[in-house]
Structure formats: C-alpha cells, structure tokens
Amino acid sequence: MQIRLNSPLDMHLHLRDEDMLKVVAPLSSKSFSGAIIMPNLVPPVTTKEELIAYKNRILEAIGDDNFTPYMTLFFKPTYTKEFLSSIRDELTAIKLYPAGITTNSEGGLSGFDINELRETLTAMSELNIPLCIHGETNGFVMDREAEFISIYEKLASNFPKLKIIMEHITTKESVEALDKFDNLYATITLHHLLITLDDVAGGMLEPHLFCKPIAKRPEDREALREVAFSAHPKVMFGSDSAPHPQHTKEATHCSAGVFTSPIALQVLTELFLEHSSLEKLQAFVSDNAQKIYSNIEVPKKVVILEKKGFKVPMKYGEVVPMYAGEKLKYSILF
C-alpha cells in the first residue's frame, strides 16, 4: 500500500542557523513543500534585511527550490504599517513570544495592553498578516496554556479581522477556544498527539521528549487527537521540531524541544491509519493550512509513503530525533 500526500506543509518549524541549519533544513525539505520558519534566532529576526538574509541562508542550506521557507518576524509592538507594508512580500506571518517563555524568547512581549499593541495589530489585520502566538503565561507549568486563553480571547475580540494562530496547542481548553472565535486557529505538533507528561516524567525522565509547552494530561491529548484526526478546518500540522545538540539535552539543565522533522510524515501516517483517519491526513498536513494562510504559494511536491520499516538514526549531526534507534512502520519513498 502506498500513501500519497500532496505538498505537505509544516506550519511551525525551528531551523536555527549556521551549522545546525545546514544539518536540519534538508531534512525538512525532503518531506515538506514548505514551512513557517520561526524567527527566534539570537538576536531574533526583526528587520527586513535580517529576514531576507535568513531566508537566503535557509535556501542555500537546502540547495533545491522545491521547498519554500515562509518567513516570519519576531513580534515587536513598534512595527508600523509602513514598515510592514514594505516587507509584506517577504513576510508570511509574525510570531509573538511572551518574554522568556521558551528558547530564545528573552526579547519577547511583557504585557498584553491592547492600546500598546493596537497600531501593529491593526496594520497586520489590514495587510492580512497572521499573528502566530506561543500562548503561555508564566504561571505553573501545567496551567500556563489554559491561563493564556483569556489573552487569546482578548486579542481575538479586539482584532476580529486578524488571523490569530494558537501555536502548538496542548490542552482541551485551547481546543475549546477554537470554536469560540472565528479568527482563532491552531497548529498541533506530532509529539503532542503522541505523548503526555507520563512519557516525559512518568517512568524515567526523558529529556528528548521535554518541550514547551510541556506535554499535558491524557484528556488533553485526547482533545487534540479529536480535532487532528477529524482535520478540524481550523487546525493544521506544525511540528515545532526544534533541534538541540545532544549535550544540551542530556545535561544538568536540559533545553526544551523535540526533534521530529525527519520522522513526522512517517509517524503521522501510522498514527492516522491506526485511528482510521487516513483520509483526513491530507487536510491536516496541507489543505487546511493553505486555506487558513490564504497568502501562501505552495510548491507542488508529491510525497509517497509505503509500508516498509524505517530505522530512525540515533542522531542527525549532534541532534537526537524522536524515536531514535526505533523502527517505524512507514518510510518515505523517493
């Protein structure tokens, strides 16, 4: 049996820079037609020059033109309509991080005062630039995402034409919020469809499954699975694949991030099949995103998967992927 996916998209991806970029970018372009590229470099991407230069470094690392990096800026409340208009052609979305909430987010936003945000968010609305948000407060780790819902709701109701993407949602509360406001959307990762906190810390502690937002409770995973396996039109796949060198994961202080780019489509195929939802996979990994992000052009790429064992490498460069050393049931056929 072969499974055909047309132009899969990864709507939330960390490619980092320099040597790491060179290792991981080709792994994404092998599976996907394009990806929303996170701007949390050090320093973050906040100018047109930086954005174009980063895009060029990504294209160079990939070395073929059958993958589009959809570029984003790191949100600043000082972006004017004039600035955003000038960069509109290069820009797919803007990513907002609350300050200090995850890797390289130190320069993020410290408050959500609507008046301070009004000019930038109104301009984004008018220019049809989606706002992607890492939605966590700095509260208790298991509550942070649910506590952030009220901020999503405030933004959604104050800027009803602004497309707001709740990135990498992990809770039933976020799933419920999806249907409350027309302009709220969400990405869901592979790992949050698979694991709960039990997999991270219920047996041994598993640093390679530690991510932000942290994996939550079984009932949360169930809520995510429900909207993913039914390809709810407001959800789309975003891996949040985040490469960290092994020595920064197996360490006294372990960085947050799960690396899934090279295994995502294979595992999604197996998972959707297992849950009798294979016919929804195309919408989840591409069609929904194309409708939600009405402003993107998607390179045509057909990815064929077949039922043939794929032994996941222990490492890609210095990065340990999810399922390292294990055998997956599906492979990508080239």
Add this chain to the structure above:
Amino acid sequence: MQIRLNSPLDMHLHLRDEDMLKVVAPLSSKSFSGAIIMPNLVPPVTTKEELIAYKNRILEAIGDDNFTPYMTLFFKPTYTKEFLSSIRDELTAIKLYPAGITTNSEGGLSGFDINELRETLTAMSELNIPLCIHGETNGFVMDREAEFISIYEKLASNFPKLKIIMEHITTKESVEALDKFDNLYATITLHHLLITLDDVAGGMLEPHLFCKPIAKRPEDREALREVAFSAHPKVMFGSDSAPHPQHTKEATHCSAGVFTSPIALQVLTELFLEHSSLEKLQAFVSDNAQKIYSNIEVPKKVVILEKKGFKVPMKYGEVVPMYAGEKLKYSILF
C-alpha cells in the same frame, strides 16, 4: 547564632550498596543519629540473613557506632508471623512498593487484596512493626498519589492497629488523609518542601530534581509546608535521599532520585527559620519520629548548626547533590 538539634533522624533513606554505600553512608551519619534504610537493593532485602548482612555492610561503611541503621524488609505477602517474630529484633519496619513504581521495585506488590495481605499485616500489627508504603498507583503521573489514598484508607480501616507510614507524601490529598485515620502517618522529604513541578520542568528540565513521587503543584507544597512547619505530630522528616551517579541522571533515560543527605539539616534549618518555625524543627526531625516509631532506640547525638556559609560540593563521588555548587547559609559545626 547556633542551632542545636538533638539526635536528628532520617526516616526514609536510600544507601544502596557496595561503592555507592561507602560514599553516601558517612554523609548520613555525619548529620543524623539514625535512619530508616530502604530495602530496595537488587535483589531486594527479604530474608533475615540479607538484612543482617546489609546492616553490617552499612555499619562498616560508616565506621562509627554513633549512627543506627534502622533496617527494613521489602514487603512480601508471604511473610508469616513466625518469620517476622524470628527477625523482630533486627527489624524496624517493612517497606511496601507497588510493582514497578520506582527504582528497583520490580518485585513489588501487584494488587491490594486484603485477604491476601491479611496474615502478614495482622502479624505486623501484633508485633508492632510499622508498614511503610510508597503510595502511588500506576495512573497519570500527577494523579498517582491522590489515587492511592483509597488504598491507604482500605488498609488503615482493615488493620486499625497497624501503623501505616505514607512515605514521602507530595499532595494535599495525602495531608488531608493524615487526620482521617489514627493509624496513618507520613514522612516528608526536604525537596518536596522546596520544589514544585515548575522547578523540575517549568524552565529548563532539571534531571537532578527528578524524583518519585514527582514534585506536584504549588498548593500541594503549601499543604506539606503547613504540616511540616507546625510539626504535625503524625509527620516526620524522611529525606528519601537517593544517590544516582551523574551519568545516569544526565542521560537519555534519567533515573528518579534527589540526593540531599549532606545538605538536609542545613537547608531545613534555613527553611524553618525563614518560615518562623525553628522551634518546630526538633520535633520534625526527631521527636515525632521517636513517638511514632515507639520501637526504636536512638543514639544520643547533638548536631550544632551555625550561620556560616557552606558551599555545596559539585559532587560527592559520582553523585551530584541538590544545590551543587551553591552556597547555603548554615553549616554543621563539628
């Protein structure tokens, strides 16, 4: 200012065996008069010969006679009254592990059928041998301890003369259970008075703070602090200090356990002082335990602490202690 503690006791301690025992046992005997020694060696301590041999290895590792290892057996439902009578003089308590719930607990109990346990628990009741329990189900990691309360209650009501110690409690539900049954008691660790899941997984992931039961929510820590700082007569200090070599903590699969023996009294002193509860520390670290465990003899030892910085070593042997490399406010004066 000097603080004097009379015969401090650690009512839950892992000393392991062989080289590790030689490293960690002297660190406990430096601070404490005695400790309840956990029996989860590989294989676990289940016979009189093993128990006496282990006790002798501990005494040899310590090399002085001013510390008593209170020995325990690994619970088996096959222990008869005759067997327990024969070992009574060497035995302080019996430790029950649900199967597979923590380090070296594979041979633990798989069910809690009162009829199967009746003979052993009745004999323990009659011989005044306390039953120490690692009270977790195999449910979701944040719920395991609260789910186990019904088993504590079943045991407590069926064996009203049996002293049942809820070991290393971490939740408000366990604190509440304390007052429901006369024969339920609890130990509380240092680390569960200090940390929540936020400290383990809210920022970077911190393997050296990963333990079982996992640290819970802020309101749980608050409930533990309330009974510890008031030296509730049914609670006593038990460090659950568990040494693991650094390479098994900073690893793909990280072992559960926090190593606190050499810093416990210093940090408890600072913590109780900070919470204006210093006058309760003596009861928490010794007097309560002596009343609850009416069957122990306690070597007289006076430990003097003074307000003088103590820089915690980065390692003791291969073990990274809690607060490694940090400076504590109080030192033990010898």
